[in-house]
Amino acid sequence: GQSLEQPSEVTAVEGAIVQINCTYQTSGFYGLSWYQQHDGGAPTFLSYNALDGLEETGRFSSFLSRSDSYGYLLLQELQMKDSASYFCAVCSNDYKLSFGAGTTVTVRA
Amino acid sequence: DADVTQTPRNRITKTGKRIMLECSQTKGHDRMYWYRQDPGLGLRLIYYSFDVKDINKGEISDGYSVSRQAQAKFSLSLESAIPNQTALYFCATSDSRGGGTEAFFGQGTRLTVV
Numbered sequence: 001g002q003s004l005e006q007p008s009e010v011t012a013v014e015g016a017i018v019q020i021n022c023t024y025q026t027s028g029f030y031g032l033s034w035y036q037q038h039d040g041g042a043p044t045f046l047s048y049n050a051l052d053g054l055e056e057t058g059r060f061s062s063f064l065s066r067s068d069s070y071g072y073l074l075l076q077e078l079q080m081k082d083s084a085s086y087f088c089a090v091c092s093n094d095y096k097l098s099f100g101a102g103t104t105v106t107v108r109a
Numbered sequence: 110d111a112d113v114t115q116t117p118r119n120r121i122t123k124t125g126k127r128i129m130l131e132c133s134q135t136k137g138h139d140r141m142y143w144y145r146q147d148p149g150l151g152l153r154l155i156y157y158s159f160d161v162k163d164i165n166k167g168e169i170s171d172g173y174s175v176s177r178q179a180q181a182k183f184s185l186s187l188e189s190a191i192p193n194q195t196a197l198y199f200c201a202t203s204d205s206r207g208g209g210t211e212a213f214f215g216q217g218t219r220l221t222v223v
Contacts, residue, residue, distance in 0.1 A: 008149070031210055040197060042113075042214040043152070050210070087151060095140065095159070095209040097201075098168070101151035 002026040002090050004100035011106045018075045020103045022088035025069060032064050032071045033089040033097070043087060046073070075105070083107045112136045115200050115215035122190050122222055130185045130218050132200030140203045141183040142212065143167075143175060145196040152199065158183055159205070190222040 004024045012018045022032065031050035035043040049055055049064035049071060061074040075082055085102040092098070113134045122128050132141065140159050144152040144167075154167030156175040164175060172194060176184045187194055197219050201212040 033210060033212075035212075040146075040217065042199070042216050043212075044214070045211045048210045089152075089212075091210050095203070095205065096154065096157060096165070096167070097142065097203070097212055098154060099144070099152040101149060 002092065002096075002098040004088055004090060004098065006086075006088055006100045006103050008101070009104045009106070011108060012078055013108050014078055014080060016078050018078060018105060020073045020075070020086050020088075020105070022071045022073075022100060023069055024071075024088070024090050024100075026090050026092055026098070028093035029066065029069075030091045030093045030095070032062075033091060034060075034062050034073045035087045035089060035099075037085045037087065037102070039084075046086075048091075078107050080107050080109070111216065113200060113202055113213050113215040115198075115218050117218060118216065119219045120221070122220070124191055124222055126190050128187045128190055128220070130198055130200075130220070132183045132185070132215055134181050134200075134202045134213075136202055136204070136213060137180075138202035138204040138213070139180060140205060140209055141177065142201040142203075143173075143183070143185045144199045144201065145169070145194075146199060146217075147196050155185065187220075187222075190220075192222045194220065195222045196220060 034046040047062040143155040
């Protein structure tokens with residue numbers, strides 16, 4: 001099966017940088033995704049890494065190290081609207097998608 | 110209109126009742142998933158389907174069943190609801206032609222079993 005570990009909460013001020021780490025254990029790893037969820041709404045896709053390295057999408061970047069079974073999501077220039085829950089998710093080689101417990105990010109003025 | 114639609118959005122039911130949650134999609138995706146979300150536990154996979162003839166159990170399938178009536182429709186049933194099935198339920202889809210790595214979620218069904 002799969003297991004994923006990520007911090008439960010992070011608090012930061014507007015304009016700051018936040019890094020959310022995710023470690024995983026899985027058989028048949030295919031890639032690591034990140035999703036954002038506001039207040040129990042529908043999770044929305046942020047990024048996906050299949051290969052080692054950094055993927056940048058605007059203010060958000062995601063990193064993967066397959067050898068370390070580790071990834072992170074980097075949120076830069078934090079804004080109040082970034083207050084949300086962030087989930088890492090492992091895509092296995094049968095395309096099953098398994099999620100971590102989520103990290104609640106609170107942005108303070 | 111939403112690409113992934115769940116009905117109902119909210120439901121209160123009594124212990125022991127049978128209930129069905131429905132999911133339909135207009136995205137033309139082949140893969141569909143059912144998750145439940147509980148506070149502090151993230152999204153846990155109940156069942157997933159890669160086409161009409163393919164149904165797979167997820168991490169927490171006990172007490173649930175599913176039906177893939179068509180490529181666009183995937184229903185989740187609770188045969189005899191119990192209070193610890195009170196949760197927020199999400200349906201999701203992905204497209205194998207795009208690698209299947211991005212999932213699209215419905216707005217969720219909040220189920221309360223009393």
